[in-house]
Amino acid sequence: MSANIPLVKMPSGHSIPVIGLGTFKTTDREVVKTSISAALDAGYRHIDTAHIYQNEADIGEALKVKFAEGGIKREDVFITTKVVMLWGTEHHPMDVRPACGESLRKLQLSYVDLYYVHWPVHLLRQGESRGPFTLEDTWREMEKLVDAGLVRSIGISNFNKAQIDRIMAIARIKPAMLQIESSVVFLNEKLIKYAQLIGLPVTAYAPFGSPGTSPDYANPLELPCVLDIAKAHGKSPAQVLVRHALQRQLVVIPKSTSPKRILENIKVFDFELSPVEMEALNNAEPNQCRRFGLRAWSKLPEYPFDDEL
Template structure:
């Protein structure tokens, strides 16, 4: 079974279907990891204003580019509008800040990070009330925001725009204005989102899976706070068994499962060996029985890890995307 290594985008651009995630890594660690990823062959790099690591990613990428325009064209760089910028009048300011910190002439893909919004507080990407809840802006107009983000392409400083963390109804709404280049959402073995994937396919919107290996760092952090247990995807018996049968790592099996479902994936690792392994997923195929066994692991909403519970107060926002 041969599957394409890229999604074809407008204008002949191609988005690699295996990218490199950068959330939750210190600057020094991230720069070294990005250097290892470039050496391993990654060309798709994903960050966000809210991750507060755009300067570190920019430094690593620019060392590799070294002023060579042809090398820059090989890269596909994604960043995102933070919740604090989710109003038309704030979009340009936040986009300019991302472009400046990445130190690039243009961004390949710019996403609306979440459909809900924080209040705009200069210098504070995660503004909080005295009780620790977020300063939420309930006045979000998702369609007007999307129209403004679309206009960014007119400058030539961003080639494609898309959305992240939208549900099927929200995706359908933005598609009524213009089809996004992609929808980036949490997808992994325990949270496979088949209905959303089907809706996106019907609308012609590619899905990019974040946390395709389960985001263990976030799961451990949430578990410590809430007491909820989050299974380690790499140790699930079915995943381990299939990996052993193919002579692969559990992570490679999880990533190949995502790819064979027709999605892209942006795994994150800071370990050079695992970084290489995670992109080496094109030379084996999961059987139909493997795919059925992995599909059976899906827990629906109960499998979601990044439910934004760490952002107190956003659950009452009119555009909060997940089931309550």
């Protein structure tokens, strides 16, 4: 990693830049390429994607172009993606290796730095009530990807405490990262504190609260507290939210397709929020609400969000 972005060392022994570019819902081919190019030019060295984002191939093309230009090498960029979730196939253990191979083919890479189980939810095959396999079976297949050199580290995303504990109990290779939703409108603080207590680093997705998801949700970028703190520091509301996540010891993956905002979101290392400001942001939205609860999956096996943790 060559850019001046702080790194967090994961349990796998590998290090991850504390800020990455989120790419959820970035599907237009030219927009993807422009975003990746702008991010790398701005100093990002961490790109986060997933099979279901439907942009791996375009990200792969953008990376190929940047690597060919010289100056940035493959080993300089930390790439994460997530195990395929297709309706009726999902992360059945037999699907893990082929899914990883497909992602590598699209990304035009020989390995990814971090490969997540995207969701613990068991999406049922036709005629199936519950698979004969478990999350633990899936994790054992993830471990084989590390053995094969296809991935450097493996992680879990959207798991609850009980599911984390189950994986930790059987893992030959421990999860290197937990990726979950976290912002000032949904701190997810109990789960974050638990993960950090057991030595599992956390990446926060949707740090801006995914504005526009629903008119019923508060927009963190417009909260009076956020605006006041941004004004006091001469920063944008987005920069305040990224900084807030970093000071909670989180890795953070803000999403933007605007080259101007992509650059802005990484310029957060020249100021610090005071303890008073951090507390104000932690209490900025009393109606804490998960944006990505996916209630349509709530009756499926392994749905993670019925438990408090």
